[in-house]
Amino acid sequence: MDIASLSNDFEKYLLGVFATPSVWLEKGSGMKVWDVNGKEYLDFLGGIAVCATGHCHAKVSSALCAQVQKLMHCSNLYGIPNEVELAKRLCTSTGYDRAFFSNSGAEANEAAIKMARKWAHTIGDDKSTIISASNSFHGRTLVTATATGQPKFQAGYNPLPKGFEYVPYNNISALQDKLDKKTTAAVMLEPIQGEGGVIPASKEYLRSARDICADTNTLLVMDEIQTGMGRTGKFLASEHFGVKPDIATLAKALGSGFPIGATLATENVASAMGPGDHGSTFGGNPMACAAALATLDVMEEEDLMDNALKLGSYLTDRLTVLLKPGAPEALIGSVRGFGLLQGVVLNSPVAVELKNKCAELGLLVGSIGDSVLRLAPPLIATRDDIDAAAEILEDACGKL
Ligand SMILES: *Cc1c(COP(=O)(O)O)cnc(C)c1O
Secondary structure (H helix, E strand, C coil): CCHHHHHHHHHHHCCCCCCCCCCCEEEEEECEEEECCCCEEEECCHHHHCCCCCECCHHHHHHHHHHHHHCCCCCCCCCCHHHHHHHHHHHHHHCCCEEEEECCHHHHHHHHHHHHHHHHHCCCCCCCEEEEEECCCCCCCHHHHHHCECHHHCCCCCCCCCCEEEECCCCHHHHHHHCCCCCEEEEEECCEECCCCCEECCHHHHHHHHHHHHHCCCEEEEECCCCCCCCCCCCCHHHHHCCCCCEEEECHHHHECECCEEEEECHHHHCCCCCCCCCCCCCCCHHHHHHHHHHHHHHHHCCHHHHHHHHHHHHHHHHHHHHCCCCHHHHEEEEEEECCEEEEEECCCCHHHHHHHHHHCCEECEEECCCEEEECCCCCCCHHHHHHHHHHHHHHHHHC
């Protein structure tokens, strides 16, 4: 296929919010994807932490195909049996009491913010502010871009919605100082800042944040859109920290690529919401729920959470070998993350060049800013896949 003409049309007809891609994909299977000219890639980005069950897992594809032939949509005016089943299974897996389904991560967070405000207003009229962390990422709608503590996602969109404040991440005294019992409705955090560069919270930080919120009758909202669904080796990454937030949001891997977001809440918080308080045309529709249920089946049947834990530490070991000082691979300074969400921190600002070199050599990885590579492979990865990826990365470092 003619990539030059695809690129021309891309630049001519699509809103120019994405850089013109150098890789054009046509199909995928398991850990691999192929481009429009048949070139094969080992996928260590997994659609940015979406394709946890691998590309086109047979179980997910056939569940979706079956649903597509049965009922695609009926609206929330009618009962959708697999939506109830999905809510029940997610609540059972996470310990939350109720679920709301939407179509994306941003919408899951938007619902979390609305729910937090609604709940907080039952305590006091002024209790409405959402505190989030600098360098966070919570989505691209106007409200979630405002919750996102990175000015580059907000520039040009004034006036931004009111009622958002920011604190430095992993700094408990800053949170303590900012939080006001009378005006703060919720604290919203990622257990690992994904888009911010794969930066994990410290255990003390999340635990203290949980305690401070509980002491001040303030909600803790955890954005697990990237870290949830077993990616870090636990269903929710907050389990690693021994922390149970009042609201947790999921999206990315939930539907193995079919768009779906979920907002999970405790009964206490959920009880603030009644009929008509929120909604979504497509949220929780039969296709999305079929894809998510099949995803949960595959996670259980193939022990993907356990695999993420084991292979995550194998990946860390394998990458740590590349830290040899003096060698060309010394381009890599450190490795951080949990399970199969790992950030490779480079010693020089060449993340984009290195990512492109990897793609040239048949490995897809992501870059964040100019000095971090993001690895978020499907959770079905094997040791052989990790060996193959590490070899290509080493090769790419040498050839840069
Ligand atoms: C991807 C992501 C979002 C936004 O999800 P969309 O589906 O793109 O709206 C929000 N929060 C986190 C932590 C994410 O990784």
